[in-house]
Amino acid sequence: MSRIGFLGLGIMGKAMALNLVKAGFDVTVWNRDSHKCDELVEQGARVAATPKAVAQVCDITFAMVADPQAALAICQGENGVAAGIAEGRGYVDMSTVDDTTSLEIANAITHAGGRFLEAPVSGTKKPAEDGTLVILAAGDESLYQQAKPAFDVMGKMAPYLGAIGQGANMKLVVNMIMGGMLNIFSEGMALGQKSGLDGQAILDVLAAGAMANPMFTIKGKMCLEDNYATSFPLKHMQKDLRLAVALGDKLDQPLPTAAATNEAFKQAKKAGYADEDIAAVHKINR
Template identity: 45%
Template sequence: MSEVYKLGDLVWAKMKGFSPWPGRVSHPSKDLKKPSNTKKGPVQCIFFFGTNNYAWIEESNIKPYHEFKETLVKSSKTGAFKDAVEAIEDFIAKGEIFEDGLDPDSLFDRLKDDTISVEKRTPKTTPKMRKETPKQKRLDSAEIRRPAKKQRTESSTSNSIRVGSLSPALNHSAAARKSGSTLLNRPSNIARPVTPPLDVETLSQTLKEKNIMPSTLKFGFLGLGIMGSGIVKNLINSGHSVIVWNRTQEKCIDFVKAGAEQGLTPSDVVLAADITFSCVADPQAAKEMVFGNCGVLSEMSPDKGYVEMTGIDAETSKDIAEAINAKGGRYLEAQVQGSKTQAQEGTLVILAAGDRTLFDECQSCFEAMGKSSFYLGEVGNASKMNLVLQLMAGVTLAGLAESMALADRAGLQQKDVLELLELTSLACPAILEKGKAIIEGGFPTQLPLQHMQKDLRLSLGMSDQLEQPLPLAAAANEVYKHAKRLGYGEHDASAVYIRARF
C-alpha cells in the first residue's frame, strides 16, 4: 500500500479522456486485475462514487478530495458529476467507514444482510405512538442508516473500465425517500423486459441466401448487447474468425461455444485481432472503451483497425479517431440503422465514414451484418447522418404514441386505427411494428427507449452547434425523458406510449 494514499482515503481520480471524478481508495474486486506494467509509477484501486465502479488509477492522476474540492466542483456542471459529488458528500455526512480486509463483494453482501435484519427488528412507529428524546432519535436513525458502520457498495463489473452505473434503483432510493413518492419517481413495480435467449448457432435464412466469402482477417468485437449479439452471431455463422469481449462475461459463453474466442479485456481483443468493432451503449461508454484502463488504445498500433458502431455524436467520433490515428491505427465509424430483429437477421443498413481502406477490408463483415453499406467520406459524416435519421424515427414514434392515446381516449379501437393506417400512404414496417407493440402493451425491446432518447439528445446537441431550431425534436425528447423516468428506459422505444397515454 502506498504511503501517499491509504485504504479508505477520499480522492479525485482522473481517467484518460475524462475530468477528475470523486472516488475512494479501495480493495479491488475479485476480477479486477492489477495492470502488469505501470510506466508512470504506483497505482491505486479507486471506487468511483455515482457510477459505483472500480478502476486502477496511477497516483500521478490522484488528488486529495478535500484539498481540491472547491476548485474541481466548479469545473464541471454535468448531471452525472453532480450526482457523484452528492454521493460522496452524503457518504461523508453519514460518517460511514470502509472496513479494511473485506473485498467489495463480501462487504456488500454483509451490508445487505445487516440491512434486512435491521428492517425486521425495527418497529413501525409514528411520533404519536412514542415520544423520543433528541438523543434517542439520533441513535435510532443512525442504526437504520448505517448498520454496523459498513460502506454501501455494489458488486464490481467484470472489467477494469468504469462503464455505466450498476444499480440505478439503489443509487436513487435515498433521494426517493427524501422527496417522497411522486409521478416522476421511478415506480418499483416496473418489471424489466425479458430478453429471450439468442440461438447463436442457427443461421438466418437471409444469411444463407447471401453466400458470403469471409475475410481471412481476424475480427474483434466489443459489446454483446441487443445489437452487438445479433451482429456477432452473423459474423460467426458467415465464417469469420471472431474474438469477443463483454462487460458481463457470461454473455460470451454461447458465442464461444459457436466458435468465437474470448478476450479478458478490450486491450486483449485489440492485441489478438486485425480489426476490432465496438458496439456499446453511448458516447460515454465508447470513450471509456478507448481511453480507459485496459482499453483499446493500450494495444493500438499501425497494423490495427478500429470500427466504432456505437451510436455517437460527430465530436466523440472525431476524438476517438484522433486518438486511434495518433497510435498509427486506422479508424472507421460505422453507424447502423435497424433494430434487434434486423441485427439478428443481417438486414441492417450501415453508414460508414473515415478510413476508406478499412471500409473496403470490412466489406465481408458488412455484408454479413446488413443489406447495404454506404461510405460517406470524412469522420463525423456517418454520425451526423445517423442522428438525422434517428430524429425522424423518434419524432414519428412519439406522434404515433400520441395518436394511439387520443384514439383510446376518444373511444376508438386501436386495432382499427392500425388496420386503416396500413391502407394509407403512411404505412411502413416500423410504424406498424410499433403500433402492434402499443396495442399489445408488452413493449419487448427491439430498440431500447433510453437509446432513442440518447439519439434525440445528441441530435439536439448537433442543432445547437449549427443554430438550427428543432422544436418538434425538443418536445419529443422531453416525452421520452419522462417515459424513461417512469421506469421504461430498458423497454422498447414504443413504451413512450405510456407517457402519452397517462
C-alpha cells in the same frame, strides 16, 4: 480472411457478432460482463480479457456499446483499444455517438498507428439478428473496403459517407426522425382510442395509405397488446434525441419538434420505462 474482434455483446452486438461467427469469420470477443461471451464461444468464437487484448490479435476490431461514455471508455486507458492496436490495424466503432466523440476516438486510434471508421447502424434487434442493418460508415476508406465483407454479413446496406462525423450525424438524423414519428404515432393512437375508435382499425387505415411503414405496424401491435419487450431500449432513443438536439444547437439549426420529442422520452424515462422498448413512450400518451 481478416481476424475480427468484437467488443460489446448487448442486444445488438451479440446478434451482430453471432452472424460473423456463423459466416465463418475468425472472431475474438470481449464484454464487460464476461458471461455474455459464453454463447459466442459455444459457436466458435474466442474470448479475450480486455479491449486491448482483442485489438492486439485482430486485423479489425468492431465495437457496439451503449453511449459516448462507454465508447470512450473501451478505447482509452491502459486496457483500451488504442493501447493494443498496432500499425495499420483497424478499429470500427458501430456505437451511436456524437461527431465530437467520434473524432476523439479517431484521434486516439490514428495517434496509436491504427485506422478508424465510424459505422453506427440503423435498425433494432430483429434486423441485427437477420443481418439486415443499414450501416452508416465514414472515415478511413481503405478500412471501409477491408471491413466491407463483414458489413455485408451484418447489414443489407453500407454506404460510405465520407469524413469522420458524417456517419454519426446521419445516424442522429435517422433516429431523430424515428423518435418524432413514434411519438406523434403514439399520441394519435391514444387520441383515437379515447374518442372510441378501435386501435386495430387505426393501424389498418394507416397501413393502407401513404403513411404505411413497418415501424407503425410493429410498434402499434406492442401498444395494443401493452407488451413492450425490448428491441430498442427507450433510454437509448432518448440519448440519441439529446445528441441530435445538441447537434442542432451547435449548427444553429432550430429543432422544435425534436426538442419536444426529447422531452416526451425524458418523461417516459422518469416514469420508469427506460429499459423497455421505445414504443413504451405510448404509456405517457395514452
